Amino acid sequence: xxxxxxxxxxxxxxxxxxxxxxxxxxxxxxxxxxxxxxxxxxxxxxxxxxxxxxxxxxxxxxxxxxxxxxxxxxxxxxxxxxxxxxxxxxxxxxxxxxxxxxx
Amino acid sequence: xxxxxxxxxxxxxxxxxxxxxxxxxxxxxxxxxxxxxxxxxxxxxxxxxxxxxxxxxxxxxxxxxxxxxxxxxxxxxxxxxxxxxxxxxxxxxxxxxxxxxxx
DNA sequence: AGATTATATCAACAGACATTGATATAGTAC
DNA sequence: GTACTATATCAATGTCTGTTGATATAATCT
Numbered sequence: 001x002x003x004x005x006x007x008x009x010x011x012x013x014x015x016x017x018x019x020x021x022x023x024x025x026x027x028x029x030x031x032x033x034x035x036x037x038x039x040x041x042x043x044x045x046x047x048x049x050x051x052x053x054x055x056x057x058x059x060x061x062x063x064x065x066x067x068x069x070x071x072x073x074x075x076x077x078x079x080x081x082x083x084x085x086x087x088x089x090x091x092x093x094x095x096x097x098x099x100x101x102x103x
Numbered sequence: 104x105x106x107x108x109x110x111x112x113x114x115x116x117x118x119x120x121x122x123x124x125x126x127x128x129x130x131x132x133x134x135x136x137x138x139x140x141x142x143x144x145x146x147x148x149x150x151x152x153x154x155x156x157x158x159x160x161x162x163x164x165x166x167x168x169x170x171x172x173x174x175x176x177x178x179x180x181x182x183x184x185x186x187x188x189x190x191x192x193x194x195x196x197x198x199x200x201x202x203x204x205x206x
Numbered sequence: 207a208g209a210t211t212a213t214a215t216c217a218a219c220a221g222a223c224a225t226t227g228a229t230a231t232a233g234t235a236c
Numbered sequence: 237g238t239a240c241t242a243t244a245t246c247a248a249t250g251t252c253t254g255t256t257g258a259t260a261t262a263a264t265c266t
Binding site: 003004005006007016017019020023024026027028029032033035036037039051052090094098100101102 | 106107108109110111119120122123126127129130131132135136138139140142154155193197201203204205
């Protein structure tokens, strides 16, 4: 039986898995919305969650998921925590995604 | 409070939801693998499922999920059912995804 | 006709994860 | 110090969905 690259080649298969993990993170409406909200500039949590139809704690949870995956960065300023996109990592995953699916 | 586009604009918000639905479908390792397997040319189910670490019926299930979402097309030739990528729809979703996340 | 092959469907189960409510932590202001 | 604000964490719940095993359908062949 002829082997197919994305199933047999370890590097390609590994890239596919990483892409799928990335997509799992962003295939959630609220998280995707958070990423969009952060596109223009960094924002603190209290600027984010009233725009979503979410409770504060749930917003915080989704932010932590995004952060754990390095898709966003945070820095604390007094009481507030500002979140911003981690463009470097985000672009890495987007590039990888395009490679996996289209090349 | 200043409204944020992806939360207040109906068109943008609707596009975001469609993108998320699309990502939910493809953020599953086996389905993504199926799409990759079909990149080069149409294949019948019996050419697909032995390459995955999946049972025949589960492969069939994932194919039906992809088909229901129009990401693949099928045509029957005798006993065999050949599946192929629906490039038109796929590209539509990919374009939309890039718009939502990067623009 | 019966036998075999290719594919699809169905019900049941199990694990993952988004959501909720309550509470904790940490920083600021009085 | 106390009170208040901003954010995070935790346990419990419920829903969604991938997986399994069994079975059904449909086409071909003898």
